[in-house]
Amino acid sequence: MAVDTLQAKTSLPAERGSRKTPRAVRKPGGRGLPKSPGGWVVLGICVIATLGMLVPVYVIIATALSGSNGAPNFFLAFPDAPSLEAFKGAWTKLHGSLANSLQITIPAALISCLLGSLNGYLLSKFPFRGSNALFTVLLVGMFIPFQAVIIPVFQFLNLVNLQGSLVGLILVHIIYGIPITTLIFRNYYEGIPNAIIEAAAIDGAGIWKTFTKVMLPLSIPGFVVAGIFQCTNIWNDFLFGFILASPAAWPATVTLNNLIGTTTVDYPELMAGAVLVAAPTVLLYLVLGKFFVSGLTAGAVK
Numbered sequence: 668m669a670v671d672t673l674q675a676k677t678s679l680p681a682e683r684g685s686r687k688t689p690r691a692v693r694k695p696g697g698r699g700l701p702k703s704p705g706g707w708v709v710l711g712i713c714v715i716a717t718l719g720m721l722v723p724v725y726v727i728i729a730t731a732l733s734g735s736n737g738a739p740n741f742f743l744a745f746p747d748a749p750s751l752e753a754f755k756g757a758w759t760k761l762h763g764s765l766a767n768s769l770q771i772t773i774p775a776a777l778i779s780c781l782l783g784s785l786n787g788y789l790l791s792k793f794p795f796r797g798s799n800a801l802f803t804v805l806l807v808g809m810f811i812p813f814q815a816v817i818i819p820v821f822q823f824l825n826l827v828n829l830q831g832s833l834v835g836l837i838l839v840h841i842i843y844g845i846p847i848t849t850l851i852f853r854n855y856y857e858g859i860p861n862a863i864i865e866a867a868a869i870d871g872a873g874i875w876k877t878f879t880k881v882m883l884p885l886s887i888p889g890f891v892v893a894g895i896f897q898c899t900n901i902w903n904d905f906l907f908g909f910i911l912a913s914p915a916a917w918p919a920t921v922t923l924n925n926l927i928g929t930t931t932v933d934y935p936e937l938m939a940g941a942v943l944v945a946a947p948t949v950l951l952y953l954v955l956g957k958f959f960v961s962g963l964t965a966g967a968v969k
Contacts, residue, residue: 727941728938732746734749754942767833775901789874806850807846830911831916832912851893852886864881902920902948
């Protein structure tokens, strides 16, 4: 017994010494510099591409800050005396149209997202005979160019006395946004287990109550994706705003285009106006960018 005990004790240090200290496992999302030459090449290409894409942004801002002195001779040169004079002039001419764009974009995006979520909910969780054909017809609406429907839309708005008004533009953007929002929400709801719907039905919830009490609270990622798509498309629209709205209801894109004079062009004021018009959508992506990526991948795997 004594010999066995002694052998057991002497073997413990050997066993402990044979164990290797576990290395720290790097998280998949951890940040760090590349460890291989190929990684440095990829990083360098990404940096150069990013700088190349930022050059036009820099030129626009530098030109807008040049004020009455005019744009620098070299396009990459920063103005010697930066001024906000061009921004003041652009704001004076654009603030009314920017308000019009907000009044058009917010309700149109919100209502089209709500209608698209309801359509996606019914098509994914309560399919009926012909639902796939209906969904295909809705998707066809995504590929109809604005120019093909501008005359019928103009005649329809004129018939219902909405031609030239903000309400008419809101209605057009709602209808034109239903296909893309329906596609987004249908794909998103496909990733939600049917067991949730069945559990709500067992508790006595009908189709509408299940949608409002169960599905809508789970739809935040889908609303982020659809909302960004709709807000961007509606805010940047030019054709509908130019043809279907009166000068008093012109969105910011139309008024920005009119900053180009017939004989001369005030480039600093024009670039300042471009910054003001682009700022809301840029801020939207900066604030909701991380939710946008997660919302795109949500529902991809059940």
